[in-house]
Amino acid sequence: xxxxxxxxxxxxxxxxxxxxxxxxxxxxxxxxxxxxxxxxxxxxxxxxxxxxxxxxxxxxxxxxxxxxxxxxxxxxxxxxxxxxxxxxxxxxxxxxxxxxxxxxxxxxxxxxxxxxxxxxxxxxxxxxxxxxxxxxxxxxxxxxxxxxxxxxxxxxxxxxxxxxxxxxxxxxxxxxxxxxxxxxxxxxxxxxxxxxxxxxxxxxxxxxxxxxxxxxxxxxxxxxxxxxxxxxxxxx
Amino acid sequence: xxxxxxxxxxxxxxxxxxxxxxxxxxxxxxxxxxxxxxxxxxxxxxxxxxxxxxxxxxxxxxxxxxxxxxxxxxxxxxxxxxxxxxxxxxxxxxxxxxxxxxxxxxxxxxxxxxxxxxxxxxxxxxxxxxxxxxxxxxxxxxxxxxxxxxxxxxxxxxxxxxxxxxxxxxxxxxxxxxxxxxxxxxxxxxxxxxxxxxxxxxxxxxxxxxxxxxxxxxxxxxxxxxxxxxxxxxxxxxxxxxxxxxxxxxxxxxxxxx
Numbered sequence: 001x002x003x004x005x006x007x008x009x010x011x012x013x014x015x016x017x018x019x020x021x022x023x024x025x026x027x028x029x030x031x032x033x034x035x036x037x038x039x040x041x042x043x044x045x046x047x048x049x050x051x052x053x054x055x056x057x058x059x060x061x062x063x064x065x066x067x068x069x070x071x072x073x074x075x076x077x078x079x080x081x082x083x084x085x086x087x088x089x090x091x092x093x094x095x096x097x098x099x100x101x102x103x104x105x106x107x108x109x110x111x112x113x114x115x116x117x118x119x120x121x122x123x124x125x126x127x128x129x130x131x132x133x134x135x136x137x138x139x140x141x142x143x144x145x146x147x148x149x150x151x152x153x154x155x156x157x158x159x160x161x162x163x164x165x166x167x168x169x170x171x172x173x174x175x176x177x178x179x180x181x182x183x184x185x186x187x188x189x190x191x192x193x194x195x196x197x198x199x200x201x202x203x204x205x206x207x208x209x210x211x212x213x214x215x216x217x218x219x220x221x222x223x224x225x226x227x228x229x230x231x232x233x234x235x236x
Numbered sequence: 237x238x239x240x241x242x243x244x245x246x247x248x249x250x251x252x253x254x255x256x257x258x259x260x261x262x263x264x265x266x267x268x269x270x271x272x273x274x275x276x277x278x279x280x281x282x283x284x285x286x287x288x289x290x291x292x293x294x295x296x297x298x299x300x301x302x303x304x305x306x307x308x309x310x311x312x313x314x315x316x317x318x319x320x321x322x323x324x325x326x327x328x329x330x331x332x333x334x335x336x337x338x339x340x341x342x343x344x345x346x347x348x349x350x351x352x353x354x355x356x357x358x359x360x361x362x363x364x365x366x367x368x369x370x371x372x373x374x375x376x377x378x379x380x381x382x383x384x385x386x387x388x389x390x391x392x393x394x395x396x397x398x399x400x401x402x403x404x405x406x407x408x409x410x411x412x413x414x415x416x417x418x419x420x421x422x423x424x425x426x427x428x429x430x431x432x433x434x435x436x437x438x439x440x441x442x443x444x445x446x447x448x449x450x451x452x453x454x455x456x457x458x459x460x461x462x463x464x465x466x467x468x469x470x471x472x473x474x475x476x477x478x479x480x481x482x483x484x485x486x487x488x489x490x491x492x493x494x
Contacts, residue, residue: 017482106424
């Protein structure tokens with residue numbers, strides 16, 4: 001089986017046209033891969049480009065050069081060059097993303113927010129909802145909240161909805177951007193267990209975890225992003 | 237993923253005298269895909285939408301549409317009657333001002349039923365039943381079926397216009413600023429409704445809007461227009477999170493945060 005995710009010679013900078021076109025280099029020459037069943041954690045101080053790497057992999061940021069190769073339904077897709085339609089299909093079938101913040105849609109109930117990725121993959125709404133309910137109760141989200149839109153929820157509650165939504169599918173690759181940032185110890189442990197279960201299933205995971213305890217518990221390998229920092233290159 | 241686009245737009249340009257309406261626009265649209273066209277007033281968004289939907293004849297270029305039989309037809313080489321039939325059945329057009337898309341002096345039920353009759357439905361009871369069902373889907377209560385849209389609020393009229401357009405099961409819907417001029421709370425309801433219907437019915441849609449939040453919520457792909465040209469085109473998340481062109485950066489940085 002091909003490696004689920006290979007990143008090779010990726011360069012990224014921002015050109016700020018509103019600031020006289022200054023160029024802000026973000027990362028240079030990023031190279032790594034994530035194997036099936038492995039959880040790689042991005043390390044390094046804030047502002048070094050960890051989130052940017054996740055956003056490039058998910059297609060939210062364009063890259064200046066390099067390849068992001070994803071094993072998508074037995075063929076290799078280069079996210080760096082793929083058209084929007086292909087990226088959307090990769091997101092639907094292969095690569096999931098749990099962000100720090102939930103982008104809420106007005107009026108959609110929490111349980112439907114969680115069930116949506118399954119429905120999008122053609123699974124019957126009732127079954128999708130059952131799975132969603134299971135995850136939400138596992139993450140200790142009070143049942144009274146399930147039928148409410150999450151826009152009024154607390155940070156930790158929204159994050160749990162977000163995690164449930166990210167973990168509900170059987171995506172082969174999961175990107176995790178600080179999924180435990182606003183959770184209490186009990187729920188952090190639940191997430192650690194959920195990540196362990198995904199590993200068992202052979203899911204390739206790439207994440208950012210600032211919480212040391214969680215990082216220790218989930219990381220198979222820590223990838224120091226400072227190695228790709230252009231600032232370091234300039235200083236040296 | 238289906239392998240054939242629904243719509244192929246090639247080199248579409250429209251000049252008003254020597255002034256550019258839109259210039260050399262190329263894209264393809266697939267079934268189930270929602271494309272947002274954004275840009276400020278006068279950027280050519282509506283001109284482009286009208287050219288694609290054959291409401292306006294472009295100066296140059298072609299638009300090909302895949303008919304239900306699987307064959308592509310050049311829209312500008314169809315007869316007027318064929319084009320009108322297509323617009324009444326396989327397409328929808330949601331205007332910014334509902335009064336442009338509704339018949340204001342016939343009942344809500346007749347507004348929806350009229351499109352059904354255009355595709356050959358003649359059974360009054362069935363038409364009324366379908367109309368009632370569609371009013372429900374756009375959250376208009378059944379007891380308003382005999383009221384004229386004149387008696388409806390702006391948000392209700394817009395929802396009625398959507399029901400009228402979707403009742404024939406179109407495969408492609410054009411929307412020109414569908415939430416323009418509505419209250420924020422009414423907008424949210426409409427957006428949620430449109431989003432749900434597009435997902436459930438697997439429609440392809442082209443939405444013109446100057447509201448980037450609307451585009452983010454509804455669209456998969458986004459085209460940014462300025463002075464008649466498409467200056468940036470890509471996955472909606474990418475265009476909004478990592479805008480490349482100076483003008484797109486200006487647009488994105490001008491969004492008010494609540």
